[in-house]
Amino acid sequence: MMALWMFPVMIVAILTGFPAALAMLATAVAFGLGIFEGAFVFQLVQKLEEVALSNVLAAVPLFIFMGAMFEQSGIAMRLFDTLHMWTRRMPGGLGIGAIALCVVFAASSGVIGATESIVGLLAIPAMLKYRYEKGLISGTICAGGSLGTIIPPSVPALVIGPVANASVGDIFVGMLIPGLLLALAYAIYIAVRCWIRPEDGPRLPPSDDEPPLGKKILITCKVLVPPTIIIVAVLGSIMAGLATPTEAAATGAFGALLLTLSYGELTFPVLWAALVRTVRVSAMILMIIVAGSTFAAVFAAAGGLSAINTLLETANIGRWPTLFLILGIAFVCGFILEPLVIILIVVPIATPVVQSMGFDIVWFAVVFLVVLQTAYLTPPMAPSIFYLRGIAPREITLAHMYRGILPFIGVQVVVLGLVLAFPQLVLWLPEVAFGR
Numbered sequence: 431m432m433a434l435w436m437f438p439v440m441i442v443a444i445l446t447g448f449p450a451a452l453a454m455l456a457t458a459v460a461f462g463l464g465i466f467e468g469a470f471v472f473q474l475v476q477k478l479e480e481v482a483l484s485n486v487l488a489a490v491p492l493f494i495f496m497g498a499m500f501e502q503s504g505i506a507m508r509l510f511d512t513l514h515m516w517t518r519r520m521p522g523g524l525g526i527g528a529i530a531l532c533v534v535f536a537a538s539s540g541v542i543g544a545t546e547s548i549v550g551l552l553a554i555p556a557m558l559k560y561r562y563e564k565g566l567i568s569g570t571i572c573a574g575g576s577l578g579t580i581i582p583p584s585v586p587a588l589v590i591g592p593v594a595n596a597s598v599g600d601i602f603v604g605m606l607i608p609g610l611l612l613a614l615a616y617a618i619y620i621a622v623r624c625w626i627r628p629e630d631g632p633r634l635p636p637s638d639d640e641p642p643l644g645k646k647i648l649i650t651c652k653v654l655v656p657p658t659i660i661i662v663a664v665l666g667s668i669m670a671g672l673a674t675p676t677e678a679a680a681t682g683a684f685g686a687l688l689l690t691l692s693y694g695e696l697t698f699p700v701l702w703a704a705l706v707r708t709v710r711v712s713a714m715i716l717m718i719i720v721a722g723s724t725f726a727a728v729f730a731a732a733g734g735l736s737a738i739n740t741l742l743e744t745a746n747i748g749r750w751p752t753l754f755l756i757l758g759i760a761f762v763c764g765f766i767l768e769p770l771v772i773i774l775i776v777v778p779i780a781t782p783v784v785q786s787m788g789f790d791i792v793w794f795a796v797v798f799l800v801v802l803q804t805a806y807l808t809p810p811m812a813p814s815i816f817y818l819r820g821i822a823p824r825e826i827t828l829a830h831m832y833r834g835i836l837p838f839i840g841v842q843v844v845v846l847g848l849v850l851a852f853p854q855l856v857l858w859l860p861e862v863a864f865g866r
Contacts, residue, residue, distance in 0.1 A: 433734030436461050436725065437775075450771045451714075455721035462728045473731070477723045481716060485676050486592055491712040492679035493583045496660075498704035499686040500538050501548050503695040505657060509534055510552045512653040515646060522624030522631035524562060525570040526617045528553040532574030533613045536581035537661045538686070546575020546814060550821045563630040564826050565834030566623070572807055572814035572831070573616050573838035579769060579803040581609040582665055583682075585715060586769050586802065588675065590795050593726075593777045598675045599668045600792045603863050604856040606665075608796060608849050612803075615841045623837075656692070660685035669863040715770060722774020730778065738779055749787040753794075756780045757801045764805020768813075772802060796856045797849055804842045807835055 436457055443453035462470035481487060500506050513530045517523035528549055536545045550571040557567045579586055582602035591598035624631030641649065664682040667673035673681065690696045747755070756776070763772045777798065784794045807814050815831045822831075849855050 432465065433461070433729050433732035434737055436729055436732075436734070440725070444767070450768055451718045451721040454718075454725045454771065454775075458721070458725040458728045461732065462724075465728070465732050470728070473727055474724055477727055478720060481720050481723060484592065485674065486588060486598055487716065487719065489583070489588055489676040489679035490585055490715055491708050492676070492683045493585065493588075494711050494715075495704060495708040496679070496682040496686045497535065497538050498707040499683075499690050499700075500535065500657065502700045502704045502707070503690040503693065505689065505693070505695075506531070506535060506548050507552060508653045509657065510549070512650055514556070515641070515649065518634040520621065521628065521633060522562075522566075522620040523634065524553065524557045524560065525566060525620040525624070525631055528557075528570050529574045529613055529616050529620070532577050533581060533610070534657065534661070536578040536609075537583070537665070538657065538682070545578040546571060546817045547821055549574060550818060554822060554826070558823070558825070560632060560634055561629075562632075563627075563834075564830040566620070566630050567834065568815075568818060568822070568826060568831040569834035569836075569838045570616070570620060572812075572818055572835050573842070574613075575817065576803050576806050576814055577609060577613060579806065580605055580612060580796075580799050582606065582668075583675065583679065584799070586773060586799055587795070589715075589719060589770055590773045590777055590799065593773060594781045594791055594795050596791045596795055597864075599671075600860040600864060601795050602665065602675065603669050603859045604792050604796050605799070606859055607855050608800060608845065611848070611855070612800075612842065612845050615845055616838060619837060619841050656689050660689065669859075671864065718768065718770045719774065722771060726774055726778040734779070738783070749789070752783065752787060753789065756784070757798065760798060760801050761805045761808075764802055764813075765808070769799075769802045769806065773798075790853065790857060792860060793853045793856045797846070800842075800846050800849060804839065804846060807839055807842060809835065 439460075440453050440457040443457060444450055448456070459470070459474070462473065466473065510527065510531050513527040513534075514524065517527040517530070520526060531552070532545055532549050535548060553571065554567060557570075558564075578584060582605050584602075584605065587601045587605060588598060590596070591601050620631065660682055663685065664678045667678045667681060668675060687696070690700065760772055760776050763776065767775075777795075780798075781791065781794075785791055806812070809815070809832050812832075812835065815828070815835065818826075818831055819828070
């Protein structure tokens with residue numbers, strides 16, 4: 431039972447202001463030395479070596495570099511302008527264009543905060559200019575930015591695969607339909623709301639400088655097709671079994687470099703800024719992974735998994751209630767912890783339980799990520815709102831943000847219910863691609 435005390439100790443450390451990674455690592459070291467004494471040092475070195483030599487985790491900095499090049503070179507700005515050109519005359523067109531850009535950027539970076547920050551900086555000024563309702567602006571940017579969790583190549587998916595002993599390729603492919611379904615549901619909500627209440631997201635007036643149809647198609651091919659080819663090459667090579675996630679990530683990073691060069695934007699300042707961002711974000715993510723892996727290893731070795739299994743067997747609440755209990759714990763943890771931290775703490779404990787009850791582990795991993803995405807959006811903590819506060823102008827208040835995010839949480843819950851009720855939404859594509 432001593433292992434179970436690791437959780438309250440870690441939570442208290444985080445609430446007192448320690449960074450999550452340091453809180454996990456300090457808790458693991460304290461309990462590890464207390465229980466295993468000098469032998470714990472070998473366990474710590476082993477976990478460091480596992481993370482350093484992991485082929486799958488080598489994809490993390492490559493995907494981050496790919497997104498950083500899109501961001502620093504101005505490709506994201508070109509994408510927004512192009513998408514806006516097609517959606518500007520629709521009800522809520524700017525919001526729908528922002529969601530579409532979030533999908534494209536999430537598929538090129540895999541980092542949640544990066545997607546929300548970049549798209550927010552591009553879309554918020556335009557939406558304010560045309561007097562979009564501030565709650566709708568807030569909800570659109572927060573919900574669209576959260577797609578980085580469930581649109582491949584998601585960094586949380588790269589982490590949850592090895593932790594759950596599941597194929598990262600299967601998870602990437604399984605995420606596609608739920609992720610695109612979420613984006614489509616967001617866009618439908620925005621369009622219907624702005625059709626019923628035009629003042630929330632008015633159609634933009636005709637513009638004298640709007641290009642004719644032929645020129646629109648030419649601009650779109652020039653701006654949208656090359657990044658799409660890179661994204662399709664990355665995901666398609668995984669789906670076709672031609673490349674591992676790490677090899678696909680290297681292809682994407684090299685493609686982003688070539689695309690930046692073809693646009694004439696590959697300067698030393700752009701490359702340096704992208705490299706610095708890659709190193710900073712990668713170091714943060716890998717530090718969390720080392721800390722979480724060490725925490726989970728100490729917890730398991732100290733008998734924590736046996737204690738959890740004994741409690742669940744004693745409770746005897748059934749397979750679906752047990753699954754909802756696990757997802758509920760992850761959802762509540764999402765109020766105070768980073769998604770990667772939750773994955774590294776909860777998933778190693780939950781995976782044996784879920785498998786023993788007959789649930790497909792790839793389906794569980796995708797459902798778990800959707801739950802984390804929902805927690806990322808949900809007040810009172812709502813990490814997505816804290817990202818938005820850092821980039822939003824003062825006229826968009828915290829009240830606008832909380833009010834605006836609620837309808838999107840409703841959309842999120844509907845899609846989560848569909849994924850729970852129809853596992854084939856996750857499992858069909860992996861079966862087609864890999865013959866699972």
